[in-house]
Amino acid sequence: MFENILGQKKVKEILSSQIKNAKLAHAYIFMGQDGVGKRLMAQEIAKVLNCATNNFNKGETYACGVCSSCEKINKGIHPDLHFVDFAKQAELEQSDLDKQKAIKIETIRHMQKEASTKAHEGKYKVFIIDPAEKMNIAAANSLLKTLEEPPENTVILLIAKHKETIPKTIVSRSQVLFFQALSQDIISTWLMSNCSLDSRRAKEIAELSEGSLENAKRLANEKEASGLSLWHKIRDQQLYISDILELSKNVAKSGALECVDAMTAEAKKDFGIYPEKILPALELLNNSRTLLLKNVNAQTVLDNLFLDLQSLYF
Ligand SMILES: [Zn+2]
Structure with a gap:
């Protein structure tokens, strides 16, 4: 029951x-x-x-x-x-x-x-x-x-x-x-099967959620949304270098890898519209992901990523 x-x-x-x-x-x-x-x-x-x-x-x-x-x-x-x-x-x-x-x-x-x-x-x-x-x-x-x-x-x-x-x-x-706070295990398992997060990201969010599924859902959406809107921003707007550096500073603090993953997911959706531009963008995103996993300084990785992506589109 x-x-x-x-x-x-x-x-x-x-x-x-x-x-x-x-x-x-x-x-x-x-x-x-x-x-x-x-x-x-x-x-x-x-x-x-x-x-x-x-x-x-x-x-x-x-x-x-x-x-x-x-x-x-x-x-x-x-x-x-x-x-x-x-x-x-x-x-x-x-x-x-x-x-x-x-x-x-x-x-x-x-x-x-x-x-x-x-x-x-x-x-x-x-x-x-x-x-x-x-x-x-x-x-x-x-x-x-x-x-x-x-x-x-x-x-x-x-x-x-x-x-x-x-x-x-x-x-x-x-x-x-x-009603007890939910364990991190319960929350991360739920996130993996309901928000298609990988185990590392699910665990990270579970740790921050303070035992609340509502918090976990909100955090998962926020992280998702920040990468999602960022992709559109960089693709569609001519940003000044100062804006880009400010963006990467904020993203580096809030979760670089989640953001890169969410941007990758968004970029893949654009593949049918501009395949010739998306391939190099995906390659840039993938390289950045590898660097982040190797613990290279997140802000440096993101500075380069955002500038390179912007130069692909403008
Ligand atoms: Zn019934």
């Missing part, structure tokens, strides 16, 4: 056993840093409870993942799965998302109104409050009333980074599950 969630062995064990015995709590707090699978786990719980193929109440523990209910939950459009978050609040208030700083009592009241009705098409109503630590005091007090008298067939999942930021009265009425 929960194969699509990385790591979190202990949380999975606890929830699996509760699901097997059809004994989920009314409210959980999924605690842990960003990017470790809390929200994904909350959605999985919603699937297990509402799957049209398997019946949670008969001890069937798996969500099929493909029935109409599971599909709607995957897409975030199931009428019995409710997100109580800044996006929802902005929608209710008809205001901008970036103006949302706290989850307010009106948003919790809206949730309570939903909770007091029967499930629309699923069997269970699931509310995901995220980030729960952003509830203001009035909102938290209002939620407390719901936790004291939990509605039938309803599971409330609070998602938060730290327990200390949530009122004790709420913590004491919820089951707290801690």
Whole structure:
């Protein structure tokens, strides 16, 4: 169960056993840093409870993942799965998302109104409050009333980074599950199979990601993007030498090899358009890669590479 969630062995064990015995709590707090699978786990719980193929109440523990209910939950459009978050609040208030700083009592009241009705098409109503630590005091007090008298067939999942930021009265009425930081092994393996990174680059990013898959994805994209845009810049713009030297200085600091690899990937895409120019460009990129692997000073290698590439195109 929960194969699509990385790591979190202990949380999975606890929830699996509760699901097997059809004994989920009314409210959980999924605690842990960003990017470790809390929200994904909350959605999985919603699937297990509402799957049209398997019946949670008969001890069937798996969500099929493909029935109409599971599909709607995957897409975030199931009428019995409710997100109580800044996006929802902005929608209710008809205001901008970036103006949302706290989850307010009106948003919790809206949730309570939903909770007091029967499930629309699923069997269970699931509310995901995220980030729960952003509830203001009035909102938290209002939620407390719901936790004291939990509605039938309803599971409330609070998602938060730290327990200390949530009122004790709420913590004491919820089951707290801690989500651990993901290991570097788990993250680098994921990067290799999902972002087609080689093991060295995947390991480097995993080391910088602080156990968060979100961080790792962002870092992988940033590195990718910097090489990608750099290739286009050098190919399409007449840069001054001072600009080029500035570029190579920055890239040398942020990860020369990743950048050269990303530029190589971009250059290969241009092969069909200007093959006569791309071959020598690929050769330059490849030579630079070899020099970087031999630990030749990155800035020197990049200075030469960028100047040589520019002279190919202008
Ligand atoms: Zn299903």
